[in-house]
Amino acid sequence: MSVPQSVEEGGEIDGETQGDAVPDDGQPDVSESEPELSLDVMFEILKNERRRFVLKYFEDHEGPVALGDLAEHVAAKENGKPERELTSGERKRVYVGLYQCHLPKMDDAGIVEFNRNRGRIELGENADLLTEYLETEETEERPWPQYYLGIAAGGGTLFGLGQFGLYPVPWMTTVVAACVIVAFAACALVHDRLAGE
Template identity: 35%
Template structure:
């Protein structure tokens, strides 16, 4: 009896070790559905989850209620089991362990990182922030080069901009890991 478990574990380990490159069509096919996006976000933030806990969390998000109706939870549970999880599993994005009823992200889920940047209300995307920071660096460099600011040397400006970009990069990494 232990052989099927060992074979199953070997197959799962082999799948997890493979880095799957998904086509843009596959990526957008997954992301076009709110529930699949929610599954990816929940698993990224909270780690492995049971299908039941995923359906309960998605039901709370969709209904806006802390305790959604059981019919809503059941409908979401069924759609996850019959449609969404199998689609993502066939692409190698998640693995569903039916015996333990857990879903986990696989390495292929990294293909979605660039498309999943969430921006809270009132915040700006990091890409816009970096564009503004780069504009500041260029304008400051040109101003110093032309001699409009003589109280700052080009070496001081270069050091300031380098430290600013490094601090911003550290903040960005910290922010992304919190998500």
């Protein structure tokens, strides 16, 4: 079988020089590169709260973890209750979701290494790429119901004083009512703005 002249003389094959395809030592040119993950994939992983809970779990736990332990932790976070108070249904729902959907997706992206047969999970080589996008501190939740209740109680008390004629001028009742309305509106605007961040 004859070899094309361009190959014999180190000519071009599909736009590449044959002599450049393989280095002098006969080994393919494999350059070490940093793990890469597109922003689309990273944000796809991070947009789901359950997957974020998985990543946060590994901030406090090193080495491989059992799927059952991880599922219990995530279920407790999702339901806002201690692990010991979880129902079997709450545990099972998270376990199945992690096993069938979330962990395989994270495994495909190299975020975790998920051994389905053994039910063991550990961080993958791309996990560090998500840390800058993952909140490292839990945001302290403001007690909004208490704020609203405080405004209502204070405004109601002041308004009641006016109804019993305890203000020196009658128009003070109107001023108090207006202040309560403004306070409620301001509190609602701040609440809405912070919730959107």
